[in-house]
Amino acid sequence: MSSIISVANLSKTYGSGFKALKNVNLDIKRGEIFALLGPNGAGKTTLISIICGIANPSEGRVLVGGEDIQTSYRKARSLIGLVPQELHTDAFESVWATVSFSRGLFGKPKNPAHIEKVLKDLSLWDKKDSKIITLSGGMKRRVMIAKALSHEPQILFLDEPTAGVDVELRKGMWEVVRTLQQSGVTIILTTHYIEEAEEMADRIGVINKGEIVLVEDKATLMQKLGKKRLTLHLQN
Numbered sequence: 001m002s003s004i005i006s007v008a009n010l011s012k013t014y015g016s017g018f019k020a021l022k023n024v025n026l027d028i029k030r031g032e033i034f035a036l037l038g039p040n041g042a043g044k045t046t047l048i049s050i051i052c053g054i055a056n057p058s059e060g061r062v063l064v065g066g067e068d069i070q071t072s073y074r075k076a077r078s079l080i081g082l083v084p085q086e087l088h089t090d091a092f093e094s095v096w097a098t099v100s101f102s103r104g105l106f107g108k109p110k111n112p113a114h115i116e117k118v119l120k121d122l123s124l125w126d127k128k129d130s131k132i133i134t135l136s137g138g139m140k141r142r143v144m145i146a147k148a149l150s151h152e153p154q155i156l157f158l159d160e161p162t163a164g165v166d167v168e169l170r171k172g173m174w175e176v177v178r179t180l181q182q183s184g185v186t187i188i189l190t191t192h193y194i195e196e197a198e199e200m201a202d203r204i205g206v207i208n209k210g211e212i213v214l215v216e217d218k219a220t221l222m223q224k225l226g227k228k229r230l231t232l233h234l235q236n
């Protein structure tokens with residue numbers, strides 16, 4: 001598999017002098033699900049923000065689809081759908097309007113067939129006219145994914161998609177992610193949960209204190225850990 005994202009020698013020092021990322025090197029393969037695993041404050045969100053061009057690195061370079069995210073921002077950014085940790089929607093807008101508006105922000109021509117497909121893939125079609133405020137927590141999360149997919153990106157970032165949600169919602173999210181991979185989208189998700197990384201990912205990267213300390217195929221990692229499978233400990 002070829003790389004769709006290439007991160008080279010990336011460092012980030014915040015104004016306070018705090019080093020949030022230290023010489024990160026990482027390649028994401030086209031079509032894979034990559035889980036970035038790390039504790040609170042490890043640097044996951046900082047890394048995603050820089051790859052997506054939302055924050056600038058102090059040092060290093062990011063190529064997305066071969067384009068430099070800093071110097072070819074619009075082209076590189078159009079390949080990326082980003083689902084941040086927090087929900088960002090207008091509570092009184094309909095699902096359809098929310099997703100269509102998001103597509104418009106990328107300057108894409110209207111394409112109702114694509115919006116319909118996205119909403120159907122995410123089991124939101126029968127809610128297309130509902131206002132966001134009336135939806136369950138799980139549906140709101142799926143609307144965030146639909147927004148991120150509205151402009152037909154090749155890559156989807158999910159920043160802690162199941163943080164603070166119950167077991168059923170978490171499993172539902174895993175199903176959604178698998179469906180999206182089957183439709184050809186490359187997926188990078190961050191998580192605190194090793195069981196989520198095990199369940200979802202083709203490859204797992206571990207970040208700690210701003211450093212990537214391990215990147216492995218899931219199967220190799222499982223072997224190294226000396227277990228056929230990590231025990232699934234779901235809370236709730």
Ligand code: ATP
Nearest residue numbers: 014015018020038039040041042043044045046047
């Ligand atoms: P979490 O799992 O809690 O979301 P994370 O792995 O996503 O954590 P980041 O949010 O990237 O971690 O934060 C990495 C470190 O950088 C943390 O110590 C955080 O306090 C610090 N940090 C993040 N943003 C800033 C900022 N704007 N200014 C200064 N320090 C920051």
